[in-house]
Every structure is written in C-alpha cells, then in structure tokens.
Amino acid sequence: MEHALQEQDRRPWNRVYVLRLGHRPGRDKRITTHVALVARAFGANGFILADVVDEGLKESLLKIEKSWGRGISYFEMGVNPVEYINKWKRDGGEVIHLTMYGVHVDFVIDEIKRSNRDKLVIVGAEKVPRIIYDLAHYNVAIGYQPHSEVAALAIFLDKLFSGSELYLEYSGARLRIIPEYNGKKVVRCRH
C-alpha cells in the first residue's frame, strides 16, 4: 500500500480520462457500464461518453460512487469526440487509442509513463472512424487477438499504474471490504 502511494506521488501527470466511443444505448449499456466501472476502479479520474446521453449509465456509476467513494471526479456525456480530442491536445494532453490494430502496449508503455502529459484513453466499440487513429498520439494494441474493450482498458491502466491501482480506496466510501480467505466481509464506514 505504501509502495502504491509512493509511486503515485512520483507520477509526472495529473489526469487520466477515459473517452468511450460508439455507445449504443440499450445494446451496449452493460458493456459501457463495465468500461466506466473499470475506468473508476483502475485509477482514471474522468469518464466521457461520446455522442450520446445515457441516463441509465450515469445512474449506475453514481450508485457505485455513493457506496464505494468518489473515484471519478469528471463525468460528461454527449460530447463530440473529435472536438474533445482536439481540445485535449491543445491543452497539452496526450491521446492514447486502444485498438487491436495498433502497436503492442509493451513497446510504448514506458514512454507513455515517462511523459508528463495528461492521458486521454480512448476505447471504441465495433467500428472506430479513421480520424480517431489519425488524431491519437498512440494507437495501442493489448495483444493481437479480438477480445474486449473492458479487458483492454483494465490491462492498459494496470500497466500505466504498475499494479498500484489495485490498492485504491476512494474518499466518501460507505462500504469497505475486509479481505477474507473464504467468505464475504463488508463493513460500513462512518463519516
């Protein structure tokens, strides 16, 4: 835990935001909820849903934050992704697009970790427009097999934070897990 905190202090960047593209309300609701929960649990501090507004998604995320603390400090929906990416870049931020067609994460992760630019991590659904590939500083593959944007985001953030994100707890949590070899132990936190 101490190790995790020390590493966090050394990080040269502040913001890691996740931008979710291609969400179709209804069909993608649960997958996008998993993407948002992974963003929150694995240390990203912002989540942005491109193009559409999905109140159900917002509710799911708020419900989790109410019980388990405030991990996501910035949340937005219905954003034009190209405008958002361009603004991020103008503000000096870095843009990382996760895609199985990109370069292997192992070849670029050290460079990304060392750079002091804020990170915008883009995860798409089935078809991602060509312009996203062009705008990204990095098109990064989490292996070359088809799998899941949920898994890709988790692996990328785990490598970015060197595993320290798996010790995160958030302020304002009402619930807290006491690890058990065999069973479930959850305690309520007083504030």
Place this chain on the structure above:
Amino acid sequence: MEHALQEQDRRPWNRVYVLRLGHRPGRDKRITTHVALVARAFGANGFILADVVDEGLKESLLKIEKSWGRGISYFEMGVNPVEYINKWKRDGGEVIHLTMYGVHVDFVIDEIKRSNRDKLVIVGAEKVPRIIYDLAHYNVAIGYQPHSEVAALAIFLDKLFSGSELYLEYSGARLRIIPEYNGKKVVRCRH
C-alpha cells in the same frame, strides 16, 4: 516473442479452464461473450458455461475461432458447476474463484504460478452461491473496488502468464494483424 515462448515451456501446469457462473441468456449475452473472448485471447484453453446452454454464445466464439485460430480446445455448456468443480479437484486440479471479497491477487499469484496443478478459474455474475467460496482453493480479489468480471479475468490471466499471453497467435487463423502506428492492416493467411 521468444521470451513468451520460453516462459510457456517452463510452466508446470497444462490446463487453464474458465468456468462462467450465473449467466442469464439475453441480459448477459454480451458480457459472457466478452468473458469467453478474454479467456481465449489471454491463454485459457477451456471455457465452460455453468447451468445454461446459449447457442448464440457458442456461435460468437466459433466465429472468432474460425477467423483468428483455435485458442479454446475445450468448450462445454449447461454443466452443473458444483459437480464440475468437485471432479476438477478429484483430478488434482486447483480452483481459483475471482471475487472482490477475496485475498489480493498479489498475495497469492506466485504460489498459484509455482504449483503444478491445472487451474480452473471461476468468474461469477452478481450473486455467487456460498458453496463456491467454500469449494475454491483460492478466493482472489482483483482489487477491492467493484468493476467487471471481464476485467478481473483479464488481469488474473495477465498475471498468471506474466504478460506473455499478449503475444499469442493461434493455429488455423485465417486473419492476422500487422501492427501499425496509424491504421489497420490485416492479412489473410494461406494454409
């Protein structure tokens, strides 16, 4: 790549199977498909769906295997999970249940990697019956925040295979990706 293969040769176990619990056809179709694709992409060689039969899931997986090669050599649906787990244990295998209520993955992963027992990795949906906790050799938490069984499985397998699984290619693949900094390049394989 060579590093990955060498490590694979040193592994003291043969089988890593994923057992998916609590699947509700319809509602869970896409999440369970992502779980199965992660199992395949991240080096598990078997996938078992507990209790129910879902032909749509099977078709999705077969379609991927047809294009990208045979990763899953064992597939079964409608299995009684308790009987399956008990048989796995009688055959000398190890049972690892991924749950946010368990012990942190960092504390047990080295022991699991060193043991020569085949691994049955269990991923549940919302409610997992108490007996699964009791039957598992390890109840393992991928951090203590709620997130996603898709992410939990990916992180667990990534740690089990030390990242080498992200270089896997499977025999019989018709398609193969040529990594690109910016763009998509897929080639057809001749057999």
